[in-house]
Amino acid sequence: MAARVRIKDVATLAGVSTATVSRALSTPEAVGIATREKVMEAVKATGYRINAAARDLRQRRARSILILAPNLSNTFFSRIFASAQEEASAEGLTVQISDSRNASSGFEALGYDGRADGIVLLDGGIDPEVVNGWRLPLIQLSEWNDAYDAPRVGIDNHAAAGMAVEHLVSLGHRSLLHVNGPDANVLAITRRAGFLEAAQAHGLTPEVFSGDFTLTSGAEAARRWAEMADRPTGVFCASDECALGFMSECIRLGFDVPGDVSVVGFDDIEFADRFVPSLTTIHQPRFQMGRAAVKRVVAMMQGHGDPGDPGEIGATERSVRIDATLVKRASTGPAPARP
Amino acid sequence: MAARVRIKDVATLAGVSTATVSRALSTPEAVGIATREKVMEAVKATGYRINAAARDLRQRRARSILILAPNLSNTFFSRIFASAQEEASAEGLTVQISDSRNASSGFEALGYDGRADGIVLLDGGIDPEVVNGWRLPLIQLSEWNDAYDAPRVGIDNHAAAGMAVEHLVSLGHRSLLHVNGPDANVLAITRRAGFLEAAQAHGLTPEVFSGDFTLTSGAEAARRWAEMADRPTGVFCASDECALGFMSECIRLGFDVPGDVSVVGFDDIEFADRFVPSLTTIHQPRFQMGRAAVKRVVAMMQGHGDPGDPGEIGATERSVRIDATLVKRASTGPAPARP
DNA sequence: AGTGCCTCTGCAATCGATTACATCTGATTC
DNA sequence: GAATCAGATGTAATCGATTGCAGAGGCACT
Numbered sequence: 001m002a003a004r005v006r007i008k009d010v011a012t013l014a015g016v017s018t019a020t021v022s023r024a025l026s027t028p029e030a031v032g033i034a035t036r037e038k039v040m041e042a043v044k045a046t047g048y049r050i051n052a053a054a055r056d057l058r059q060r061r062a063r064s065i066l067i068l069a070p071n072l073s074n075t076f077f078s079r080i081f082a083s084a085q086e087e088a089s090a091e092g093l094t095v096q097i098s099d100s101r102n103a104s105s106g107f108e109a110l111g112y113d114g115r116a117d118g119i120v121l122l123d124g125g126i127d128p129e130v131v132n133g134w135r136l137p138l139i140q141l142s143e144w145n146d147a148y149d150a151p152r153v154g155i156d157n158h159a160a161a162g163m164a165v166e167h168l169v170s171l172g173h174r175s176l177l178h179v180n181g182p183d184a185n186v187l188a189i190t191r192r193a194g195f196l197e198a199a200q201a202h203g204l205t206p207e208v209f210s211g212d213f214t215l216t217s218g219a220e221a222a223r224r225w226a227e228m229a230d231r232p233t234g235v236f237c238a239s240d241e242c243a244l245g246f247m248s249e250c251i252r253l254g255f256d257v258p259g260d261v262s263v264v265g266f267d268d269i270e271f272a273d274r275f276v277p278s279l280t281t282i283h284q285p286r287f288q289m290g291r292a293a294v295k296r297v298v299a300m301m302q303g304h305g306d307p308g309d310p311g312e313i314g315a316t317e318r319s320v321r322i323d324a325t326l327v328k329r330a331s332t333g334p335a336p337a338r339p
Numbered sequence: 340m341a342a343r344v345r346i347k348d349v350a351t352l353a354g355v356s357t358a359t360v361s362r363a364l365s366t367p368e369a370v371g372i373a374t375r376e377k378v379m380e381a382v383k384a385t386g387y388r389i390n391a392a393a394r395d396l397r398q399r400r401a402r403s404i405l406i407l408a409p410n411l412s413n414t415f416f417s418r419i420f421a422s423a424q425e426e427a428s429a430e431g432l433t434v435q436i437s438d439s440r441n442a443s444s445g446f447e448a449l450g451y452d453g454r455a456d457g458i459v460l461l462d463g464g465i466d467p468e469v470v471n472g473w474r475l476p477l478i479q480l481s482e483w484n485d486a487y488d489a490p491r492v493g494i495d496n497h498a499a500a501g502m503a504v505e506h507l508v509s510l511g512h513r514s515l516l517h518v519n520g521p522d523a524n525v526l527a528i529t530r531r532a533g534f535l536e537a538a539q540a541h542g543l544t545p546e547v548f549s550g551d552f553t554l555t556s557g558a559e560a561a562r563r564w565a566e567m568a569d570r571p572t573g574v575f576c577a578s579d580e581c582a583l584g585f586m587s588e589c590i591r592l593g594f595d596v597p598g599d600v601s602v603v604g605f606d607d608i609e610f611a612d613r614f615v616p617s618l619t620t621i622h623q624p625r626f627q628m629g630r631a632a633v634k635r636v637v638a639m640m641q642g643h644g645d646p647g648d649p650g651e652i653g654a655t656e657r658s659v660r661i662d663a664t665l666v667k668r669a670s671t672g673p674a675p676a677r678p
Numbered sequence: 679a680g681t682g683c684c685t686c687t688g689c690a691a692t693c694g695a696t697t698a699c700a701t702c703t704g705a706t707t708c
Numbered sequence: 709g710a711a712t713c714a715g716a717t718g719t720a721a722t723c724g725a726t727t728g729c730a731g732a733g734g735c736a737c738t
Contacts, residue, residue, distance in 0.1 A: 006694055017718050022696055032716055047472065052452040053401065054694035056392035057723050072436075073421035075414040075609075082412035085438045094454075097411075097436040099424050113391040115433075115454075133386065135343075215613050241609075248613045270414075270580075271610055274554050274587045345724055356688045361726055371686060393724035396693045680738085687732080693725090701718075708711085 005046045014042035025050070056114075063093050065297055066116035068100040070123040070143075074213075076239070076267055076286070077122065080141070083290030084120060091298050093117075100126060118297040121148070124186045137300035141293040142284075143186055151300075153293045155324035157187055160282045161194030163326045164236045164264040167280070169202050172335035173234030173262060176206035179221040179246060181213045181238040188213075191238050191266065207232055211242050218245025225261075226253050233261055233335045240265035240272045240281055247275065247331060258333035268327055277330035284324055292320050344385045353381035364389070395453075402432050404636055405455035407439040409462040409482075413552075415578070415606055415625070416461065419480070422629030423459060430637050432456075439465060457636040460487070463525040476639035480632040481623075482525055492632040494663035496526055499621045500533030502665045503575045503603040506619070508541050511674035512573030512601060515545035518560040518585060520552045520577040527552075530577050530605065546571055550581050557584025564600075565592050572600055572674045579604035579611050579620055586614065586670060597672035607666055616669035623663055631659050 011018045016035060024031045024039035031039070042048075056062045067084055069077045081097055088095045096116060100123040118137040128147035131138070138150040168176060178195045181188025192208065199206045209224060211217035218237060222245070225231060237243035243265030247257050257263055257277055265272060265281035272279040296318070350357045355374060363370045363378035370378070381387075395401045406423055408416045420436055427434045435455060439462040457476040467486035470477070477489040507515060517534045520527025531547065538545045548563060550556035557576060561584070564570060576582035582604030586596050596602055596616055604611060604620035611618040635657070 007696095008694080018695075019697075019719080020717060023717090026696085030716080035716080050452050051396070051694050052454045053392045053395035054723090055696075057390070057396050057725085058694085058696045060723070062392065071421070072424060073417045075417055078412045078414055078417055081436070082410070082438065082441075085411060085441055089438075089441050094435075095437070096433075097420070098434070099421065099428075102421075102425055102428050113389050115391045215609060219613070244610070245613055248615050251615045270554060271583070274558070274584055276587050276590045276615065346726095347724080357725075358688060358690095358727075359686085362687090365726080369686080374686080390724050393693090394726075396695085397724080397726045399693070682737090683735090685732100685734085687730105689730085690728100692727085694723105696722085698721085699719085701716100703716085704714095706711100706713080708709105 005048045006051070007048070010039065010042045010046055010048045013046060014038045061117050062115050064116045065093055065095055065118040065120060065294065065301075067095055067097045067120045068123055068126075069097070070099070070101050070125065072097070072099045075241075075269060079286040080122070080290040080293075083287040084294045085290075087291045087294040088298075091294070093298070095294075118301045120293045120297055121150070124148075125184065137297050137303070139293050139296045139300070141289060145186060151296065152319040153289060153296060153322065154320075155282075155284055155289075155322050157190040158194035158197075160266070160324040160326075161191040161236065162198040163324075164266070164282060165195055165198035165202070167326055167328070167332065168234035168236065168262060168264060169204075171234070171262060171332060173232075174204060174335065175230065175232040176204055176234045176236065177221075177225060177232035178206060178208045179211045179218060179235065179237040179242050180208055181211060181242075183210065185213075188238050195236055211238065213239040213242055215241045215245035215248075218242035218247075219249035220245075222246045222249035222253065226250070226255070231261070234264075234332075235261055236264045236266075238266055240267040240269045240279060243279055243281065243331075244271060244275055247277070247279070257331055260336060262332035262335070264332060272327075273329065275331075280329045280332040281327055282324050283327045285322055289322055292322060296320060344387045345390070346387070349378065349381045349385055349387045352385060353377045400456050401454050403455045404432055404434055404457040404459060404633065404640075406434055406436045406459045407462055407465075408436070409438070409440050409464065411436070411438045414580075414608060418625040419461070419629040419632075422626040423633045424629075426630045426633040427637075430633070432637070434633075457640045459632045459636055460489070463487075464523065476636050476642070478632050478636045478639070480628060484525060490635065491658040492628060492635060492661065493659075494623055494628075494661050496529040497533035497536075499605070499663040499665075500530040500575065501537040502663075503605070503621060504534055504537035504541070506665055506667070506671065507573035507575065507601060507603060508543075510573070510601060510671060512571075513543060513674065514569065514571040515543055515573045515575065516564060516571035517545060517547045518550045518557060518574065518576045518581055519547055520550060520581075522549065524552075527577050534575055550577065552578040552581055554580045554584035554587075557581035557586075558588035559584075561585045561588035561592065565589070565594070570600070573603075573671075574600055575603045575605075577605055579606040579608045579618060582618055582620065582670075583610060583614055586616070586618070596670055599675060601671035601674070603671060611666075612668070614670075619668045619671040620666055621663050622666045624661055628661055631661060635659060 007018045007021050011021045021039050024036045028036055085095045120141050122141050124143035124145040131148050140150055140152040142154050144152045176199055180192050209221045211221055237246055243263050247263050250257055265279045268281045268283035272281050346357045346360050350360045360378050363375045367375055424434045459480050461480050463482035463484040470487050479489055479491040481493050483491045515538055519531050548560045550560055576585055582602050586602050589596055604618045607620045607622035611620050
């Protein structure tokens with residue numbers, strides 16, 4: 001914080017009061033043209049930059065929203081960050097992106113201390129007591145937790161997993177495998193449930209391997225798959241990274257995709273389209289998700305008449321559903337004839 | 340900002356002054372044990388959370404560093420963000436990650452308005468006048484700009500490109516191609532120069548295609564390459580994404596990698612190891628880079644005795660060089676016999 | 679008892695902006 | 709010419725914490 005020039009310096013140089021400088025900058029139409037120009041000149045001459053802390057303190061708001069993600073190095077989030085920032089920027093807001101798994105858990109838990117007016121939460125694994133204690137407009141994006149008292153933005157993971165199953169079944173696959181995400185993860189749980197339900201609806205009794213969404217876990221699953229006596233021919237992975245890891249290991253082990261095994265991913269990250277073979281997957285419109293989440297949280301913030309009023313927090317019914325679609329590519333094909 | 344309970348409320352409940360509450364929280368050892376406990380109890384009972392704006396204003400610092408990247412959706416940055424945040428967190432600092440290309444360019448240009456005490460800049464393409472006008476401890480990470488008056492953290496891109504060339508040459512490749520990054524990008528320029536110099540040192544006159552680091556541009560380059568009469572057998576791409584795009588398109592066109600063409604990338608992103616064939620590339624220790632950058636900027640911040648003092652800004656000689664290494668994988672092999 | 683010192687606590691100024699209210703100027707209207 | 713009004717500007721309170729200074733109380737020593 002090196003703001004050595006204060007509004008008072010500008011005022012002195014321009015020969016007006018600090019009130020006038022403040023008005024010239026925030027509500028120019030409330031100031032005479034001649035004065036306004038004098039002020040602007042003084043601002044330039046001094047290199048004045050507003051002190052956000054002082055403004056935030058007085059106005060009791062920070063013009064900023066906090067985005068919390070469980071792991072910044074997960075590439076799935078990148079695009080969401082970009083679109084969220086873009087949308088926020090259009091609203092005149094700053095975003096702060098932080099890692100929810102990496103916060104000092106002390107007094108100022110999770111960096112939240114009034115520096116933000118709203119929160120977009122991408123992590124469903126935080127203690128509900130903490131989350132509900134924030135008392136800020138908050139929306140849950142992608143992941144969620146029923147114990148959080150906040151609306152959600154995201155796709156229908158259960159149904160999307162069902163789409164993957166339908167696709168595989170329609171290609172003739174009768175023996176299926178699901179490579180799951182982390183046990184405690186709500187996305188993993190939901191996708192797994194959707195997978196199992198759809199499979200059972202077709203009278204199938206599929207296999208499930210545990211994983212953690214990563215490339216490595218996908219590769220590991222592939223090795224395990226390769227050693228099975230009766231290898232499933234249709235595989236649904238809980239994430240694209242996992243699916244790409246799975247495919248890549250299959251290929252290295254000498255199998256053909258989709259000749260020997262069809263693979264479906266989840267997310268539709270950039271690489272999905274570029275891998276060889278390209279990956280059939282569930283497309284999540286991440287750009288749209290980021291935008292929608294910010295729009296929602298901004299709306300909630302505006303609902304706050306009194307800055308101390310929790311407003312429409314808890315309006316869970318105001319959730320936004322985003323449509324996911326199945327993108328058919330080269331990693332899935334007809335089931336091989338049973339030996 | 341919904342901090343409805345202020346330090347005064349805590350003070351009243353605990354039956355002490357606000358000064359005592361403040362001290363109990365920030366310098367507990369300066370307060371009697373009995374009092375301290377009373378205060379802590381009152382804090383819990385009221386759910387008090389400090390108001391960062393007020394604290395920042397009074398202390399004239401924000402306990403936060405700003406990380407500016409040219410494009411949040413570029414997955415190369417993800418890991419840097421994660422490590423930077425981790426390091427900052429260990430120092431008791433918050434990080435704010437922002438997109439430098441997406442800032443409202445008005446009065447509060449780039450979101451900088453005293454909310455941060457230091458900056459890690461990953462973008463070499465910002466107007467130097469703006470950057471030097473920030474008057475904050477600043478370090479340049481990965482990208483740089485000689486017009487910025489600030490130390491750098493990063494690898495030797497020129498030498499690294501040379502390593503790629505040496506590797507290809509040692510495999511017998513005599514006809515080389517470089518798929519470049521954006522024309523104005525300092526990384527692209529430097530890698531290109533390093534490539535050309537090393538090639539010329541071997542008496543070669545290589546080809547250069549322009550690109551922009553992306554998967555798509557790599558694929559495009561591959562199509563162009565495929566149509567050449569005399570196809571270069573050794574290709575060096577300015578980024579891994581580009582290299583993977585190039586390889587993927589080659590394979591789709593029916594070529595063999597590395598049978599028909601050897602490909603070297605740059606960065607060593609996660610997928611490099613998982614593609615088939617796995618990608619030979621220049622490893623940039625991104626984790627280490629993020630940490631180092633934060634460490635440096637924190638050191639500069641501490642050099643600030645007086646918060647209004649630019650301190651050791653301009654200490655360009657204090658740059659930190661990180662070692663890059665060539666990782667040999669399956670995408671490079673002996674040059675095919677000349678037809 | 680007096681003095682000095684140490685520990686703990688409170689008072690009140692302070693950080694730098696915003697903004698309710700008051701004041702002033704000049705124009706318009708009757 | 710007085711009354712009224714609108715627009716422009718200034719005065720001063722305010723946001724919520726931190727912290728220099730001083731006072732109170734306790735203890736030890738002379």
